[in-house]
Amino acid sequence: MSVRSTLATAAGKSSYWFLHTFLHGGSSLPGKITTAIDPNILKAFGKKYDVVIITGTNGKTLTTALSVRVLKQKYDNVLTNPTGSNMEQGIVTTFITAQKSKRGKTLAILEVDEANVVKVTKYITPIAFVFTNLFRDQMDRYGEIYTTYDKILAGVKLAPEATIIANGDEQIFNSRELPNPIIYYGFNHQLAGDIKAPANTDGLLCPKCNHILHFGFITYANLGDYFCPHCGFRRPTLNYQVNKLTELTPTSSTFEIDHHEYKVMIGGMYNIYNALAAYALGRFLDVSQDQIQTAFEADKKVFGRQEVINVDGKQVTLILVKNPVGLNQVLDMILTDNDPFSFVGLLNANYADGIDTSWIWDGNFEKLKKHAIPAFMTGGERYKDITFRLKVAGVDDPIIEPDLAKVVDKLKTLPTKKVYILATYTAVLQLRKQLAEQGYIKEGMEA
């Protein structure tokens, strides 16, 4: 490390300590101070670590968390960045605040925002990339899936020898010729037929000939065993595959990868993809199947974008929703619950939520009516939008409570022991604040 880099690190460290101590924050500001001093700071860190970059629209956080667990089975030191710190500055902060390792190179598993991949690979050459998926996000962010993939590939181009570990069920990851070695993971848990995706799905054009893709089967959204009846383009051979779904509940998933059974304590098909991605990375780095099983099952704590809170005996599950594909996966997940539950939808439209609420119309709330849900409640700043969305889906009389301060009281009046709350980012923050003030949880946003 150059004198300049060392100085830069010291400056970054003291600001992190200050923020952490006094403001209970400290995610990206230290990085800003450091990179202002030495723009090549990442280069110095890159020499000390074997780096893996995890990117994609959904599932980055959980894939990263699971990958760290898996790789800790083999490596003594695995560095990672905390949730939400997935832009350039946050990544610099991660390296600065890392404990010094006594032995040689250690592993760093970094969750990197799609547009920030190139900002990292400009300085650091990773040994591998993990691609989760590319869905249309809220469009006020990066726009199209094609543009987003170009942004990722701009970063990959600087590391042509790094192995790409990609979701093989996602067509776009098979759409370009790249010099990199590529490993694919995906699902092969059912017999293949010949179906088309529902009309309201994106990314359905064959990347080779621009005809509509067909599927042997679809796991969710546009993911699955795709093929083009026109030109023969099809899903690549999978190196690692989920071959069986044993049991799916809202709080756990049991499945087989390469004929070995695994269980993760979180529900949702999308989280099985995340586990599969972590498995693929683990196998690539020579972690054994048994070690991976130990890693998945070692820590039973629930993680991800959901949290279970006890509110006077009610089991309230608070789930963050942010885009249509994620929303639809969450709806599928809660409907695997065999117990009766109440449904609460909280919608805000601040910048962090996405200022356009149109995406709720891509959520398939209609399927809620096929289950006997005893009570619905709506709230948040845009309660009118979510209320009418549910009304169109056939929910006639939800309890409407715009004021999140009063939502906690209303929760207690719901007729079921279980309650699922789907909420946008700032609605989660506001509700957690209320829950904290009333002593149901401790303050602070959990991952």
Next chain:
Amino acid sequence: MATYSLHLAHLYGDLLNTYGDVGNILALRYYANLMDTDLTTEVISIEQSFDPDQFDLAFFGGGQDYEQMIVSKDIQTKKDGIVKFINDDKPMLAICGGYQLLGHYYIGADGEKIQGIGALDHYTLSQDHHRFIGDITIKNEQTGETYHGFENHNGKTYTGKSEQPLGVVVDGHGNNGEDHQEGAIYKQTYCSYFHGPILTRNGELAKRMLLKALHNKYPDADFSAQEALEIKPTF
């Protein structure tokens, strides 16, 4: 079973479906049910033919640049059918990319001119690295109705003499940020940059389209009950 039924063509619904555009169809179905009418829908996509006589309503949404480019080539083969549908006074709603493709042309992301079908007399230019994004309110001066929505578009559209605006901009940018107009109306074709989607917040427009389609299909029926349907505010 409802007394009446209407069939809607969802033009390129599998390729152009951004920003919850499908909510427009859900809203049409919702209001149709309140009007004793079943609404069935059918996606008409690339390499499929469009027979205007099979449909009572049409919806044409917006998409990503890439998909829109593919559609711009295919839609030339459906031009005659779409023009006939419009000239038969059948109601159609076109949003964003659909709006642009009904006109003469628009300018793509890389500055290339992308052909529409010229069924309506407007054209669309682009802005450099800028979009009109945000809440928008417009007022239709003929009906006195106020429409609320969310606009999100790079295109700047200029309407022709045969088109009326969907509304005058009260708050927001509208077609091009210059002439204070938003959207276009030609015969029974309604065009707009509103996503959000437009019909979920503006049920009056959904009702207008459905009534027109019902009168077209059932010229002798009495729709006074449907005319009397009260549209409750949703926004």
